[in-house]
Amino acid sequence: MRTIFYIMQKEFIQVFRNRMMLPVIFLMPLVQLLILSYAVTFEIKNIRLYITDNDNSVASRALLEHFRSSDFYHISGESADALHGLEELKEGEIHQQLVILPGFEKQVVSGSPARVQVLTDAINGSAAALMNAYTLSVIESYNREVLSHMQGFPPKMVQVSWRYWFNPALDYKTYMIPGILVLLVTLIGMFLAGMNVVREKEIGTIEQINVTPIRKVQFIAGKLLPFWIIALAELAFGLALSVLLFNIPIVGNIFLIFLVASVYLVVVMGLGLFISTITNTQQQSMFLSWFFLVIFILMSGLFTPVESMPHWALQLNTLNPIAYFIRIMRMIMLKGSGFQDIVKPMLYLSAYGITILSLAVWRYRKTS
């Protein structure tokens, strides 16, 4: 026990003596939360719409009025020449073009199906889907108005009323921040801890350690515990920022979050340590860590929904610790899930942690 204490003491001194380290540890969560919450957003505002009205009727103007009065649209061009709008679409000047063909009013009045054309810049697929959904809902509200005018009373039709649970305002921040916190913890666990061991290899001090009667397990525990503590402190700091600065609600039990994080950290530190046992320099180790990290992040469900991935990707994702933690974090923070709800992924994370850490300890050699 005392041996572990001496190693931890040394690690803490080294971390806090490094002038780079402290600012990075505390600036990182702040900057990441700021950027990802405000700059990178899925929300669509200010859709630049180009209008081509070839009907020029009361009916067509009424439809356009619905677009003009919406906060989501900004009418950035208008002409009778549809090709002109198309040109602007090609150049990326506008997001969407709405074309109303001649005879629109006649069709509406006669009750036959009236057609409008919507052209959408779909380079960003998910944005395009959202814009289409907005546009459809605007047209639908116009439809209802027309129907009620024609029949003189509100139409009796099935109306779907939406309610978004757990994130009623569809706030992007609410969705992203739990994920960002996961990334923070991951970076510290996987990089700082793993890199630290390789660094001793690189500067040669590991020889001096290996020639002492220290046991592998003591050495590894002494190496990992400081970063385990730092990562949990970082998580606390990040959670505090989210609540105080970004008004993110934490519906579930905060202690449950820390319980999951402590288990999760064992997994990522085990990965970092394992990488450090198969590499000799910080450069190699960094490169390999990034390789895994980028794949894990892309498949984690942080940016795109996991559910829409192909089957093989889902299978692969059972090995992705970040995916588990992000899912659990969102469940606890946004849905208020309790321990029973997360038992299964927790068990999995625990098994994962034990496996990878034992593998790393086994792979770590005091001799060559």
Place this chain on the structure above:
Amino acid sequence: MYEAKENNGNVIEAVDLVKRFGNFVANDRLTFSVQRGEIFGFLGANGAGKTTAIRILCGLSKPTSGQIRVAGYDVYTRTEKIKQRIGYMSQRFSLYEDLTVWENFRFFGGIYRMKSALIRERADQMLGRLGILELSDAVIASLPPGIRQKLAFSVAILHKPEIVFLDEPTGGVDPVTRRQFWEMIYEAAATGITVFVTTHYMDEAEYCNRVSIMVDGKIEALDTPEQLKKTYNAGSMNDVFLKLARRNEEQMKE
């Protein structure tokens, strides 16, 4: 069965030590023994296999074959027992540069399970003898190489090991500091620590009780410096070494 055996006061005994890396034979059937309390010089040119052998004796590397005992323990099975009884100073500088002198002492003393009071006492004693007590809180990176080298040696013998292995301890150090370093080695030997030192400075060989000379992975000679000079009819250890190296070259040609 695992009890430490010590025959005739030998703390290191190697019989037919072989280390192979693929086809390359780094250590070719080394047979030698080191007596308790002596300063044993392990000489050879760069690449002769000195470091490979020293790493095996320290338990950092596994031998391919041979019977080797260090401090009475078998190097195949009892490396952890051996590690409690030895100190090691590697070729590469092995203190933490971002820690202070005292923090290095405390850390290494700590992992040898020394009591804090004892670490403090010995550290003060050693720094006092080096006349650098006031540098206790200086960060290693701020110290000149000579002082660092002396500190690395002090840390290696902090826990009073039975044997200390020094792998080219005076590499890249000025002659005055080398001289002082050897005084430290004598002091350590006087307290009963066996010193196993590798070097390629042949003048340093004169300071050893006995030396072995390695050429291309083999021990070509092993005796006291006086006896070696007599045998090879040489004026200095440097001449002995050159004669051995030349003889070996001629054998290679034939």
